[in-house]
Amino acid sequence: MHFFKYKNNELFAEDVPVKKLAEKYGTPLYVYSHATLLRHFMAYDDAFDGYPHIICFAAKANSNMAILRLFAKNGGGADIVSGGELFTALKAGIPSKKIVYAGVGKTDDEIRFALRSKILMFNVESEDELKRINELAGKMKTKAPIALRINPDIDPETHPYISTGLKKHKFGIPIDDAVEHYKTASRLRNISVIGIHKHIGSQITKVSPFVDALKRILILLDELDGQGVNIRYLDIGGGLGISYKNEEPPVPKDLAKSLLPLLKKRKLTLIMEPGRSIAGNAGILVTKTLYLKECEDKEFIIVDAGMNDLMRPSLYNAYHRILPLKKGRRTETFADVVGPICESGDFLAKERELPKVRQGEYLAVMSAGAYGFSMSSNYNSRPRPAEVMVKGREDFLIRERETYKTLIDGEKIPEFLK
Numbered sequence: 001m002h003f004f005k006y007k008n009n010e011l012f013a014e015d016v017p018v019k020k021l022a023e024k025y026g027t028p029l030y031v032y033s034h035a036t037l038l039r040h041f042m043a044y045d046d047a048f049d050g051y052p053h054i055i056c057f058a059a060k061a062n063s064n065m066a067i068l069r070l071f072a073k074n075g076g077g078a079d080i081v082s083g084g085e086l087f088t089a090l091k092a093g094i095p096s097k098k099i100v101y102a103g104v105g106k107t108d109d110e111i112r113f114a115l116r117s118k119i120l121m122f123n124v125e126s127e128d129e130l131k132r133i134n135e136l137a138g139k140m141k142t143k144a145p146i147a148l149r150i151n152p153d154i155d156p157e158t159h160p161y162i163s164t165g166l167k168k169h170k171f172g173i174p175i176d177d178a179v180e181h182y183k184t185a186s187r188l189r190n191i192s193v194i195g196i197h198k199h200i201g202s203q204i205t206k207v208s209p210f211v212d213a214l215k216r217i218l219i220l221l222d223e224l225d226g227q228g229v230n231i232r233y234l235d236i237g238g239g240l241g242i243s244y245k246n247e248e249p250p251v252p253k254d255l256a257k258s259l260l261p262l263l264k265k266r267k268l269t270l271i272m273e274p275g276r277s278i279a280g281n282a283g284i285l286v287t288k289t290l291y292l293k294e295c296e297d298k299e300f301i302i303v304d305a306g307m308n309d310l311m312r313p314s315l316y317n318a319y320h321r322i323l324p325l326k327k328g329r330r331t332e333t334f335a336d337v338v339g340p341i342c343e344s345g346d347f348l349a350k351e352r353e354l355p356k357v358r359q360g361e362y363l364a365v366m367s368a369g370a371y372g373f374s375m376s377s378n379y380n381s382r383p384r385p386a387e388v389m390v391k392g393r394e395d396f397l398i399r400e401r402e403t404y405k406t407l408i409d410g411e412k413i414p415e416f417l418k
């Protein structure tokens with residue numbers, strides 16, 4: 001469910017015509033719906049109501065401060081994977097005690113920053129990392145709260161690039177070695193073992209991988225309990241899918257219905273790390289048609305948004321619905337929607353059936369709220385798009401469009417070349 005709808009054949013973001021936003025802010029432009037973000041966040045909160053829980057939004061899906069602030073104001077936390085995300089989350093007002101920190105390659109500086117900030121816990125992904133955190137915490141005369149990220153060897157049945165919980169992946173600690181690693185962790189003087197973590201992949205469209213993974217984790221929890229390792233936080237990661245095309249993924253309520261019965265009688269605080277399922281369908285990328293190009297057996301719609309603005313089609317061959325802002329009776333054609341970047345891999349859609357588009361016409365690339373702006377780059381020296389949040393009839397600029405000046409910020413010509 002989202003609030004990008006046609007009214008009288010015109011596409012609206014909540015109560016604002018998208019065309020008005022494109023004209024006001026220019027394109028390419030990311031537009032987010034406040035009501036959709038809130039609704040998706042609350043869907044988790046309501047579904048798990050009655051069981052202690054923290055919803056730690058995965059900042060890598062969308063790290064705009066206004067969006068993080070919205071979740072913070074509604075009791076949310078953050079799942080972070082870098083020092084930069086920690087910095088942004090704190091600036092956005094996320095309480096440090098609601099921040100969990102994953103990632104296979106945390107640097108010393110990042111670990112120290114997280115220790116100083118007193119985050120809820122580190123989701124540790126290897127024994128080397130565990131020992132490093134212990135050393136650094138010792139030097140800072142503090143104790144690091146940790147969970148081990150367990151790789152439960154469950155196939156989430158999603159795209160290989162966004163699947164993370166199989167034995168062959170770089171993420172986490174193999175479940176078979178978990179007890180041993182927990183014992184090691186418990187013996188370390190500056191480590192305080194408080195949790196267990198897993199995250200098996202993204203865009204998962206079934207409940208069963210979540211159930212199977214949790215069952216494995218719970219067996220492990222009992223084993224740890226027998227060994228005197230006390231776990232208080234159970235972090236089940238993120239990964240719930242969304243509908244890009246015609247997928248019918250479960251909603252948080254379905255997840256709760258299957259998972260909560262397994263957790264009854266256990267005194268745990270549940271942590272969830274949804275990213276895509278909250279932000280994905282809460283954002284669109286608006287782009288302008290620059291040129292139409294008809295070749296012998298191919299048609300191209302050349303737009304002003306490229307793979308640097310929305311990388312998912314190029315990176316994962318991901319499908320994003322593309323809609324005209326004005327619906328009407330038009331002949332349908334098949335075309336490739338491509339950007340201005342000098343790469344053949346620069347496309348937003350391939351062989352897509354679309355109403356015949358006019359030069360200068362705006363198009364909306366749907367489901368672009370997660371892994372859209374956050375994956376964007378300046379490739380081809382292109383300033384990154386502006387971001388706008390719509391709330392009812394109002395619109396708010398939440399990130400300025402970059403300028404040519406920001407492109408060269410920090411660059412220096414050495415003396416000998418002057």
Ligand SMILES: *Cc1c(COP(=O)(O)O)cnc(C)c1O
Nearest residue numbers: 058102202238239273274275276
């Ligand atoms: C990416 C990631 C998430 C979020 O995944 P979604 O599919 O966007 O819900 C959660 N936890 C970790 C550790 C991640 O790396």
